[in-house]
Amino acid sequence: MEAHEELLLWAKQKGVQLHGIEPRRMPGRGVGVVATEPLKPNQVLLEVPTSLLKSLSSVPRSVSRKLPRDMSVHGLLAADLALDESATHSKWDAVMPTKEEVMASLPLAWDPDLQEYFPKPARDSIRKQQTRFKRDWDIVHATFPSLLEEDYLYAWLLVNTRTFYYTTPRTEKLPRHDRMILQPVADLLNHADEGCSVSFDGRGFTIRSGRAYAAGEEVCICYGRHGNDVLLAEYGFALAAGRNRWDEVCLDDAVLPRLSARHRRHLEDRGFLGNYRLDAATVCYRTQVALRILCVPLGEWRDVVDGLDDGEAQQGEVDRLLILLLRELREGARETIANIEVATAGLDHQRQALKDRWVQIIDLVSSTILRLESSVAQEST
C-alpha cells in the first residue's frame, strides 16, 4: 500500500472526511489530490478536525518550555517536527517528501553560487528565508545542540511549504506570516493560480471547491497570488507560461540604476521608489511614474503625479524609454541564461529550472516590447 493510502486510513480514523477526492501521485509534483467524481462549485471536499492540527498549542511542553516564549511559530513547529521521534504521526510523516527531495527542490538549500542567478524577487525572498532560518536555528541549536542543522533545515522547509494560515485569539498578536498550522491530507493539495476555498472555525478546517471539476481532474488550492519568481523561491516550482495570472517581471534592476539621487528623492517622497513590475497585460503605474521623471521637467512630472495633467503629450517619450530599458533587461536575461549554461554550481534540474524561468521572463518582456512598439508606431502616424 502506498504511503498516502495508509495516511488516508489513519486520517479517516481520526475524523478527517473526504468527499469526492483522493490523494494520488502526480508526475512531477509529488502527491496531489484529484476528483474521484464530478464535483460542483462550493461543494465541501475536505474536513480536518482541530484535534489533528499541529499548532503553537500542540507543540509538546518538553520542546516549547525549553525555547524562548517569543520564538517564531515557524521555528517552534520545525523544532517539534525535527525532534519528534514518537510513532504518533508516523503515517503523516511518511507522505512528506524526503530530506533529499526537499533539499534538491527548495532554493534556500541550493548552492549559494546558483542562488545568485535568480531574478530579484526570488533573491529577495531567499534572503528573507535565510534571515528567518538563521534566527530560528541559532536558538534551536543553542537549546538542542545534538540536532543537526540539515535536519532542522529539512523540518523548517517542510513547515515553510506545507502550513496553512490560522488565526486564534492566541496567535492574533503574531505577525500574519507566523500564524500558521500544519494539517494532514490538506497539505497534499498542490497550488494553482485559483483554487478551492479554505476556511476554519473552532471545529477545524473545511475546503470547498471553487468551481466544477471533472472526475480525474487535479484539485488545487491557491497558496497566494504569487508570481513565478516567488513560487520558485518559496515552493521550488514555477507554473507553466500562461498558467499563472499573477505572474510578473520585476523591472527594478532595469529602472533603479537610471535614477539619480535627486530623482530617487522625489520618487521616494511620493511613494514611487522601487517595486516596478510588468505582467502579461500592463506595465505598472509606478514604472510609468519613475520613467516619466527621466523624460520631462520636474514641474510637468508633478502635474501628472498630482492628476493636473493626463501626461498624454509625453507618453510616446516614456514608451520609447521603456522599450529601451526592456531591451536591455532582455539582453541581461539572455546573458544570465548563457552564464547558467556554463555554471557548474548546483544540480542539472536546478539550473534547468532557473533557465526555464528566465525564458518565461524573456517571453513576457518580448511581448510587452511588441505591444509598446506598435502603440509608439500608431502615435507617430
Ligand SMILES: C[S@@+](CC[C@H](N)C(=O)[O-])C[C@H]1O[C@@H](n2cnc3c(N)ncnc32)[C@H](O)[C@@H]1O
Ligand atoms: C503543500 S505541498 C503539496 C503536496 C506535495 N506535492 C507533496 O508531494 O507532498 C507543496 C509542495 O508541492 C509541490 N507543488 C505544489 N504545487 C505544485 C505545482 N503546481 N507544480 C509543481 N509542484 C507543486 C512543491 O514541491 C511544493 O513545495
